[in-house]
Amino acid sequence: MKMSIVVCGRSLEDFLNEIERFHGFRAPGLVLGGFMVDWAQELIGPNVEADAIVETAYCLPDAVQIFTPCTIGNGWLKVLDWDKFAVTLYDRKQLRGYRVWFDLEKARSVPDLYDWYMRRVAKKDLPLEVLLDAILEAGRYVLSSGAIRVTGHFERKKKGNTQICPECGEAYPATQGATCFACQGKGYYERR
Ligand SMILES: [Zn+2]
Numbered sequence: 001m002k003m004s005i006v007v008c009g010r011s012l013e014d015f016l017n018e019i020e021r022f023h024g025f026r027a028p029g030l031v032l033g034g035f036m037v038d039w040a041q042e043l044i045g046p047n048v049e050a051d052a053i054v055e056t057a058y059c060l061p062d063a064v065q066i067f068t069p070c071t072i073g074n075g076w077l078k079v080l081d082w083d084k085f086a087v088t089l090y091d092r093k094q095l096r097g098y099r100v101w102f103d104l105e106k107a108r109s110v111p112d113l114y115d116w117y118m119r120r121v122a123k124k125d126l127p128l129e130v131l132l133d134a135i136l137e138a139g140r141y142v143l144s145s146g147a148i149r150v151t152g153h154f155e156r157k158k159k160g161n162t163q164i165c166p167e168c169g170e171a172y173p174a175t176q177g178a179t180c181f182a183c184q185g186k187g188y189y190e191r192r
Contacts, residue, residue, distance in 0.1 A: 028132060050090060058083070087100055087101075096147070
């Protein structure tokens with residue numbers, strides 16, 4: 001394991017420890033995602049107020065939340081559930097930024113990484129430590145980047161009118177209808 005590298009402004013040890021603390025373990029996708037965020041940050045530069053878009057709901061959102069100020073909760077991170085391993089950081093005023101993605105063609109020369117990403121290998125046949133070493137060894141080598149202009153999905157969610165549900169008494173957005181989604185039977189729970 002190379003110990004001298006710096007990722008997202010941190011030593012490799014700090015980088016991996018923060019991932020473990022936030023995510024529960026050193027998830028390969030999150031370690032790879034850290035390298036992606038690192039590159040996107042470098043490309044966009046330190047003085048830009050950047051919003052983020054990730055193209056998968058797995059791992060990559062956490063890389064953005066750990067290593068940038070963008071979170072789901074503050075609305076600066078948008079998660080597209082496309083199952084594509086790509087992240088964009090962009091200037092929220094100019095809508096110009098950089099997209100970094102896992103480049104499958106480049107990854108062909110790192111078989112462990114390729115097989116893991118393409119889900120061709122069972123977890124038991126590829127120990128986490130081996131996979132992590134392959135990711136740390138590869139770093140940006142399996143990634144590509146490009147300058148982009150953001151043309152969609154950048155709108156900040158606006159809050160609409162709030163009203164009180166006549167059935168449950170909880171506040172809900174008026175756009176849901178005469179009663180809240182839960183009381184319309186569109187919820188995820190029933191009362192016990
Ligand atoms: Zn209700």
